[in-house]
Amino acid sequence: MDTRPRRRRWPIVAAGVAAFTASAAIFSQIAFAATLFSDNFEDGDLGGWSKSGGTWAVVSDGSKALNQSNSGSENAREFAGDTGWTNYTVSARVKPTSLPGNGLAGLLARAKSSTTFYRLALVPGGVQLQAVNSGSVTVLGQVSRTVSTGTWYTLSLTVSGSTISGAVDGASVGSGSSSVASSGRIGVQTAYAAASFDDVTVSDTAGPAPTTTGPTPTKSPTPTKSPTPTPTSGGGGSTPTGSWPSSTGSVSVSGTIKVSGSLDGGMKRYCCIGDGSQSESQDPMFELADGATLKNVIIGSPAGDGVHCLGRCTIQNVWWEDVGEDAATFLGTSGGDSYVIGGGARSASDKVFQHNGNGTVHISGFYASDIGKLYRGCGNCTNHYERHVTVDNVLLNKAKYVVGINTNWGDTATLTRVVVQSSSGIHVCAEYTGVAKGSEPKYLGDGMGDGHCNFTSSDITYK
Structure with a gap:
């Protein structure tokens, strides 16, 4: 025995x-x-x-x-x-x-x-x-x-x-x-x-x-891996207030703008591309190469499929007047870190940030209003990855979800200093079972402090 x-x-x-x-x-x-x-x-x-x-x-x-x-x-x-x-x-x-x-x-x-x-x-x-x-x-x-x-x-x-x-x-x-x-x-x-x-x-x-x-x-x-360094300069990373910036001019967009290196828009309004629908077949307004930075831009409506990050990227002080499909989609599959620093988004009936690749997305100093989800790790993409998100110092008004992750693939979400306004019944960290393309992910419930949803009640402030 x-x-x-x-x-x-x-x-x-x-x-x-x-x-x-x-x-x-x-x-x-x-x-x-x-x-x-x-x-x-x-x-x-x-x-x-x-x-x-x-x-x-x-x-x-x-x-x-x-x-x-x-x-x-x-x-x-x-x-x-x-x-x-x-x-x-x-x-x-x-x-x-x-x-x-x-x-x-x-x-x-x-x-x-x-x-x-x-x-x-x-x-x-x-x-x-x-x-x-x-x-x-x-x-x-x-x-x-x-x-x-x-x-x-x-x-x-x-x-x-x-x-x-x-x-x-x-x-x-x-x-x-x-x-x-x-x-x-x-x-x-x-x-x-x-x-x-x-x-x-x-x-x-x-x-x-x-x-x-x-x-x-x-x-x-x-x-053994060199993540993208955390950006330390530039505007837009302070505590969000909900105020919206004014444009300094306008730029007419007729097709996707590809960015390699850095594009500083000087707070000009870039418009327009796509039809304003939820179709995922629309072209993005900006396509960021691995390591690229997009900053100080106001994106007008319609914005097509927003911003596509092909690898690691930094999106700094970028504002979406009206999110069509997604504000930004993170597609990189080589790991590493991408950053959203400051900025804001309005009117996202579904997601603001969509994470289809792998690695970690860091969102800080961001404001969003009238949105479905601030962040969603894809639950039914063709390729399945472990994905991670950190959310710090954000202000959400009239939001249904803060984040959605897939626990069966090892996703994690770390939340700190999240302020929620006028969002009764909000799901702070929704956990799903990711599935094959063509099926719908199964909602498991909301998590907290379980190794996937990493936060405590003191990290969320309701107003």
Whole structure:
């Protein structure tokens, strides 16, 4: 009979701590830990775990184990534990069953969201200790070693203050300093790989992370993806008031304006293109190449399909007088960050910002009135991606939704300083199940603080 412990949460008993205080000076070098969580999956269920992508099941693998079998999944994760956990060590046995050149199988700590956490990952040819911030990866330490499919490896990931360290089979992978996340849940993950996980244990650790022996990294932490830098200059990013700007002139538009680099419209009114309908076959008024910036523009009506971002882009202090189909559509599929800074939009019967590609869209200092949704991650596009949005310092008047995301694809929304006016019954963060093109996404309900919809009630102000 299997006697290993099941899931447990052990309170740290205050009386015991107090009784030990008198001896603390003598035994100050001894580390004490309490088991916060354990799961060996022998009961065959996934109670206490929450899925984000992938195909997960408890299977028989000698003993029972948690298995992710879809090696085509871009991001498959299971999360457990408490969002308030800070300093701890999480360990697990991990067995990759499929690990191609772009794959990984790993262990997560301080998962603040589904794309922000610390990760210890088995990758082809080695093991990496990583800080992952909204999908952007920084390598904190790594070792080269053979990683074979069908072999169990014991991973151990320790987070203590800003020090992050990891070990595989008792040998150090390295350590580094990071402030990506100060607290969060644990998790297991695969990306373009399949793997089994077993004997997951979380132990509380107070004080510095334990020192381990073994190889140390030979180079400084190196970002593996370079996101578009956050723009820091220009107008339109202050707290929105609802006032509308006046144009300084007019520009007649007869076809799509393609922007490579930067276009500063000087607050002129650009008009007109399209028929003002909801048809998605209309041409955009502006098409922004990867890395392009559009700023200080008033877009008149009809505006066709608004602005198309073909990759990473910045839309700064741009105002839509009357949104036809969408104000802007983000189409880039190479990841990275796009920014909407300042500006505003009126009369969007459906969406203001449509996210069809992947990466993260950041919306700040924006005003919108008489709209359906401020942001929607596409729920039935031809290609399915994990998408992320941050919304900060916005003013919405007569809005039906703030954001809509697809939880089955790992989408996240982070909301702060959202002010809502005259919007009774508004959906702040609507969660959907994304579906194949031609079908309609299923509305699951509104989320808050669940790893997909990341905000609290204090982040939303109703007036």
